[in-house]
Amino acid sequence: MIINLIILLIVPFLMAGVIKKTKAFWGGRKGASIFQPLHDFIKLMKKDFVISKTTSTVFKIAPVVQIASVLFASMFVPLACGSALINVSAGLIIFAYTLSLGKFVSLISAMDTGSSFEGMGASREACFTTIVEPAFFMLIASIMALSGNFTFDSLQNILASAGNYGVLIQIFAVVVLFIMILIEGSRVPVDDPATHLELTMIHEVMILDNSGSDLAFFTWANSIKMLLLSSLIAFIVIPQGLTEWMAVLAYLFVMFIISVIIGTVESAMARFRMSHVFEFVFLMSSFALVVLALVVARMFGG
Amino acid sequence: MLVLKNNSKVNLSDIPVLKIGELREEIIKENKRPIAFFGKDWGEGRVRLFVVLENAPELLVSSAVFEADEKSYECITNAIPAFHIYEREFFEQFGIKPLNHPWLKPVRKNQDNYEFFEMTGDEVHQVAVGPIHAGVIEPGHFRFMCNGETVYHLEIMLGYQHRGVEDMMVKCPSNQLAESICGDSVIAYNTAYSQIMETLKGIQISDKAQLIRKACLEMERAAIHIGDLGAIAGDIAYLMGASVFGATRTLVINTMLEFSGSRFGRGMVTVGGVNYDISQEKIDRALKTFAKVEKDVERMTNTMLKNSTVMSRLEKTGTVSTERAQEAGLIGMAGRACGVDVDSRFDFPDKWNEELGIHKKAFKATNDVNSRFKLRYKEILQSFSIIRKCFAKLEQIKDEPIIVQGGEMAKDAFAISIVEGWRGEVVHIAMTDSNGNLSRYKIKDPSFNNWYGLALAVRNNGVSDFPLCNKSHNLSYCGNDL
Numbered sequence: 001m002i003i004n005l006i007i008l009l010i011v012p013f014l015m016a017g018v019i020k021k022t023k024a025f026w027g028g029r030k031g032a033s034i035f036q037p038l039h040d041f042i043k044l045m046k047k048d049f050v051i052s053k054t055t056s057t058v059f060k061i062a063p064v065v066q067i068a069s070v071l072f073a074s075m076f077v078p079l080a081c082g083s084a085l086i087n088v089s090a091g092l093i094i095f096a097y098t099l100s101l102g103k104f105v106s107l108i109s110a111m112d113t114g115s116s117f118e119g120m121g122a123s124r125e126a127c128f129t130t131i132v133e134p135a136f137f138m139l140i141a142s143i144m145a146l147s148g149n150f151t152f153d154s155l156q157n158i159l160a161s162a163g164n165y166g167v168l169i170q171i172f173a174v175v176v177l178f179i180m181i182l183i184e185g186s187r188v189p190v191d192d193p194a195t196h197l198e199l200t201m202i203h204e205v206m207i208l209d210n211s212g213s214d215l216a217f218f219t220w221a222n223s224i225k226m227l228l229l230s231s232l233i234a235f236i237v238i239p240q241g242l243t244e245w246m247a248v249l250a251y252l253f254v255m256f257i258i259s260v261i262i263g264t265v266e267s268a269m270a271r272f273r274m275s276h277v278f279e280f281v282f283l284m285s286s287f288a289l290v291v292l293a294l295v296v297a298r299m300f301g302g
Numbered sequence: 303m304l305v306l307k308n309n310s311k312v313n314l315s316d317i318p319v320l321k322i323g324e325l326r327e328e329i330i331k332e333n334k335r336p337i338a339f340f341g342k343d344w345g346e347g348r349v350r351l352f353v354v355l356e357n358a359p360e361l362l363v364s365s366a367v368f369e370a371d372e373k374s375y376e377c378i379t380n381a382i383p384a385f386h387i388y389e390r391e392f393f394e395q396f397g398i399k400p401l402n403h404p405w406l407k408p409v410r411k412n413q414d415n416y417e418f419f420e421m422t423g424d425e426v427h428q429v430a431v432g433p434i435h436a437g438v439i440e441p442g443h444f445r446f447m448c449n450g451e452t453v454y455h456l457e458i459m460l461g462y463q464h465r466g467v468e469d470m471m472v473k474c475p476s477n478q479l480a481e482s483i484c485g486d487s488v489i490a491y492n493t494a495y496s497q498i499m500e501t502l503k504g505i506q507i508s509d510k511a512q513l514i515r516k517a518c519l520e521m522e523r524a525a526i527h528i529g530d531l532g533a534i535a536g537d538i539a540y541l542m543g544a545s546v547f548g549a550t551r552t553l554v555i556n557t558m559l560e561f562s563g564s565r566f567g568r569g570m571v572t573v574g575g576v577n578y579d580i581s582q583e584k585i586d587r588a589l590k591t592f593a594k595v596e597k598d599v600e601r602m603t604n605t606m607l608k609n610s611t612v613m614s615r616l617e618k619t620g621t622v623s624t625e626r627a628q629e630a631g632l633i634g635m636a637g638r639a640c641g642v643d644v645d646s647r648f649d650f651p652d653k654w655n656e657e658l659g660i661h662k663k664a665f666k667a668t669n670d671v672n673s674r675f676k677l678r679y680k681e682i683l684q685s686f687s688i689i690r691k692c693f694a695k696l697e698q699i700k701d702e703p704i705i706v707q708g709g710e711m712a713k714d715a716f717a718i719s720i721v722e723g724w725r726g727e728v729v730h731i732a733m734t735d736s737n738g739n740l741s742r743y744k745i746k747d748p749s750f751n752n753w754y755g756l757a758l759a760v761r762n763n764g765v766s767d768f769p770l771c772n773k774s775h776n777l778s779y780c781g782n783d784l
Contacts (some may be wrong), residue, residue, distance in 0.1 A: 027545035116429045192539040196436040200766040269611040271539035274451055274766040
């Protein structure tokens with residue numbers, strides 16, 4: 001458990017660092033140390049913050065609610081070793097809607113500033129979320145239905161419960177979750193975390209008015225969200241029955257590989273036009289549907 | 303109308319003086335592209351309006367005088383829309399109102415009570431950007447009228463950089479001032495100013511100085527175009543393009559640093575010639591650098607044009623039809639990318655075009671961001687080919703002075719100089735009084751015409767595509783604001 005806690009505190013920043021390092025590598029630059037995001041976080045935590053006069057209480061409590069909801073959600077997800085801290089059969093639903101709570105608060109906090117940019121960002125983010133959510137449920141619930149075990153543990157047993165279809169389901173599940181990481185983590189090709197152009201931003205523009213520890217909470221929460229979704233991928237691909245240390249190493253290795261892939265994707269392709277992002281998000285839904293179809297075929301098709 | 307050549311002067315009294323009604327009819331009858339349309343205080347409350355039209359390879363000049371009690375005239379914009387911005391500027395500077403002007407908005411002043419065009423409806427929203435922007439760019443205010451993610455109308459309010467350059471040029475004309483007007487077109491502005499002064503003083507500069515100026519102007523064009531290709535790549539989050547173009551641009555401007563001691567070519571051009579000779583050793587090194595730059599730009603551009611994610615952003619974004627572009631009077635690079643074939647390097651050719659075999663390259667415009675991207679790439683290659691030709695010719699010319707001293711300025715003269723900077727034609731016009739001092743200095747940057755083109759390009763595009771449209775034009779704020 002201690003290991004999981006340390007991972008939750010540090011690995012999100014390291015992932016962000018590795019992504020940036022990968023991008024620097026492809027761009028022919030040396031790049032900042034992979035610990036830079038952690039340093040940035042500590043720096044922001046020490047800073048004072050400025051709060052706009054046009055905002056209300058919503059704006060002030062939003063960062064705390066956001067980070068609290070993400071941390072709470074993390075208790076329902078299995079990390080490096082062992083099962084989730086709270087391993088209940090309704091875990092999926094609590095996980096998804098606690099994250100949604102955080103997102104809802106950050107949306108209304110963005111609207112609270114009265115800035116037209118932030119309103120646009122909030123509308124874009126809300127729009128993507130409504131498409132992502134059903135796809136996520138379809139994927140995880142299908143896998144759970146297959147094994148009959150309604151906890152996240154069922155992700156580990158895909159091969160055992162799905163037989164011939166196991167590998168296919170694993171591949172599609174990883175792809176769906178990876179696309180979800182790009183969307184939720186606001187990475188290229190959905191969003192551009194490095195841009196300064198307010199008109200094109202999605203996630204970044206929503207936290208434009210936040211500063212100091214508020215900003216630190218939002219960026220940390222975003223990194224943790226990416227870590228949690230990556231953990232689900234790790235849980236699917238890492239074989240069962242490893243010793244504890246081997247499991248932790250394998251987990252960290254998967255996190256590293258995912259970060260490098262994200263960095264490489266960001267370097268190799270341009271961002272989608274905003275109207276094409278929806279097509280990309282629907283790609284995730286269609287892959288989730290394939291998983292559902294495979295599960296139905298397995299359960300009722302013989 | 304009086305026929306005039308580029309880089310020449312004429313006595314003020316030779317320019318016809320008409321009544322405004324006659325001048326207006328003549329302009330409409332000629333139906334040519336306006337190059338300048340500006341007023342000058344003519345004493346006793348009178349204002350003399352000068353107009354310069356393009357009639358390549360020559361220019362047509364005429365004028366009209368407004369008496370002290372004449373405070374309005376029937377506008378020309380309704381007949382020839384390209385005049386819209388000139389008439390707005392004339393109204394702002396002299397208070398003479400063009401009647402029935404469809405878009406009589408301020409150009410540089412009166413930002414406090416600027417009335418924006420508004421759209422109404424339940425789902426319509428306005429987005430205000432600037433004057434302070436997130437990036438390190440100049441100030442300007444943009445007002446978008448949107449419905450959801452689609453922009454229906456963009457209004458651009460400028461003037462935050464207004465420094466009164468035209469008046470300063472009259473009071474204390476100098477090369478330092480001329481090259482500070484627009485920091486990314488140093489060579490173009492300084493060459494235009496120097497040519498005006500040389501025309502007025504009757505200086506014939508050496509072939510060597512002419513070739514060095516020409517090479518530097520093309521280096522400026524290549525450097526900025528490469529930087530802009532990188533900026534376009536950066537805006538669509540295509541990291542590799544941004545890095546490679548950024549690095550190659552540095553090679554070009556560092557070569558300029560070797561030549562003149564400034565990466566942007568400050569101090570290179572001066573009245574009478576150039577300040578620095580370029581040694582053979584420097585030329586050899588520069589040629590080697592440019593060969594590498596050319597190869598890198600070619601490779602990166604082709605990689606980008608083959609990348610489907612890049613092309614999906616560039617194609618059919620920010621389209622301005624050729625008819626609209628012509629109507630709005632777009633010029634320069636932005637105009638050429640929309641099929642408006644205006645390039646003062648070839649419209650008003652100097653002797654080198656023929657001697658060095660420099661020809662206009664055909665370009666198939668597709669009117670979108672992709673068109674502007676490809677045109678930049680083509681112009682970079684062309685610039686390097688011109689630079690090579692200039693350098694080859696320089697080798698043959700050995701013992702020539704780089705600076706020629708001149709005499710007194712001509713009295714009561716009107717001189718014009720047009721230089722094709724990387725954005726388009728940079729027009730400088732100077733007039734002298736009976737003592738041979740400057741009495742009016744008029745500057746026109748291509749951005750002055752093209753800002754409206756950006757507003758047209760954004761229509762019916764997504765809000766998030768605006769930065770791409772903007773970067774592909776890369777217009778000047780200070781060149782417009784003066």
